[in-house]
Amino acid sequence: MSHSPLNLDQGSVDPRYRAGWSRITNLIETGGSWSGRERNCCYLNLGGDRPFADVSFASGFDFPDDARAVASVDWDHDGDLDLWVTNRTAPHLRFLNNNGSTGQRGVLVRLQGQSCNRDAIGARLELIAADEPSQPLVRFVTAGSGFLSQSSKWVHFGVGARKGPFRLIIGWPGGPSETIEGLLPGNRYRVVEGSNRAIEQDERDIEISPGELPVVPPTGIARVPLLERLPLPQIGYLDESDRVRTLTFTGRPTLVNLWATWCLPCVKELQEFKERADELRSAGLDVVSLSVDGLKDDKPGDLSLIRGFVEKHGLPFGVRRATSEAVDRLDVIHDVVLTTRTQLDDKFKLPVPTSFLLDGSGHLAVIYKGPVSVDRLLADVALMTDSLDVDPAVAFPGRWFLRPHGLGNVVVRVADRLVRRGHLAAATSYAELAADLAKRNGNPFDLTHKTASALVDLGNAWDNQRRFSEAATAYRMAHQVDPTDAAAVTNLGNVTLSLGDEQSAARHYRHAIDLDPNQLQARMNLGSICLQEQRIFEAVQHLKAAVRINPGFPQAHNLLGRALLKQGRTSGARLHFQRAIELDPDYQDARDSLRDMDGPGVEGGGS
Incomplete structure (x- = not known):
């Protein structure tokens, strides 16, 4: 196990220490276990100065569960303490009846x-x-x-x-x-x-039947109902004619099923869907099965191969092949729902089969990792379409007094992940939804700042693609959501400047500086605009502020030197040109400015 550094001034940190923190962060964000498959421990107090004895095995307490809490109680009123243990893994609850203290x-x-x-x-x-x-x-x-x-x-x-x-x-x-x-x-x-x-007090009459103490092996199969249904991004696929289609909704529940020809559980699952297709149809469920064959090579599977497989098995769900973009978007939804991971990760981590149960509006209600039975589907569809206020994510019927308000944070994370995966158009709709949710009562206060940050990231991504109008729209939305976000206003000034509107850009920069006087980019660009418009005094003010904010920024020194030179303050200009060159010896613009100063006809001036 790596140890924390005793002194941060000792140089570079041991990479094993950094790697350890990275693994811990990943466990936190994915809901993983920290137990390392360590069995539960039980120690017996031998009294006096003698050490405790490890009786984990003898007591029967050494389950390989990822246990979290233990509570003691004389549950059966026999005078000794029994234990209740809760686990993060299955089984979630164990009762350990203490029958080892006869006569005590x-x-x-x-x-x-x-x-x-x-x-x-x-x-x-x-x-x-x-x-x-x-x-x-x-x-x-x-x-x-x-x-x-x-x-x-x-x-x-x-x-x-x-x-x-x-x-x-x-x-x-x-x-x-x-x-x-x-x-x-x-x-x-x-x-x-x-x-x-x-x-x-009277003893209660209680009879406890002994049960087995099974260790439940992990299966990788899970049903994940959502407490708040999440809109699904646009999902495209290739039809039997090799044309790109978009998943549409008819007001009926829809199951989007990802499968592959080489996946035996997929074949078994599809066979059950086929054999009970009439029941699924009667329940009002549409099944959209999408083959993911070939996507590891970033291209859909061979059409003739998929068609031959479907015909051989008599599957009534058509020949549809998922696109890389569609699976990547579904992978984003899967990651956000199941983890809080913030790091970039590899694409196509979805297992097959994986299915997504959508309600009639196209909102995600349940994710099924691994095969799902028709009985389970019918039960969940019945819950979604029941007139009672029952939800697949809730274990009992009833009406909400106050519905949860966690959807906003989920939507923000979807938008952020889609931006980093390059799905900017899809991210825009989620960012707009997050912006709307951030304005509503009952949502967490920090949702405003998270949404604004996601919109700024979206704007930056559009800006990198030189889609300046789309970037400007994202920055404006970020400012509307959080009027105190100076970075959004600065970036809005940047793209406005790229669109050729210097006057509007200058107005945005001044607003950003009012919000945060330490906005370096706003100071630099506004100083440059003032310099071009011969408003030298204002240019010097902003460029001096830029140098104060970041004394190690050679471009700020160079621009300030040019502004001072226009004021005739040559000695001050010389100092800033020289400082720019010290910071960046290859900075040719500063070298040219200094060489021009040393040419004929240049007189000294104030600083």
């Missing part, structure tokens, strides 16, 4: 506060054997008992084979102590603050 008993106490908090959080309990010398047992009532867990507030004292009776001393939080005599092992007591007595 306990005293359990539940406190009820009167003048203090009702659960008596913070109380100190001390149990002492009344008739025999022994070390007192001390417990505290706490509001938490571990990571993401809260054990029972029944305070448990394990007294072994001792017969008692016991004396209980309670230090109530913020109040006096209270002593109660005569507690017996094997019993449960409730104590109300100030009552000076322990009321014995």
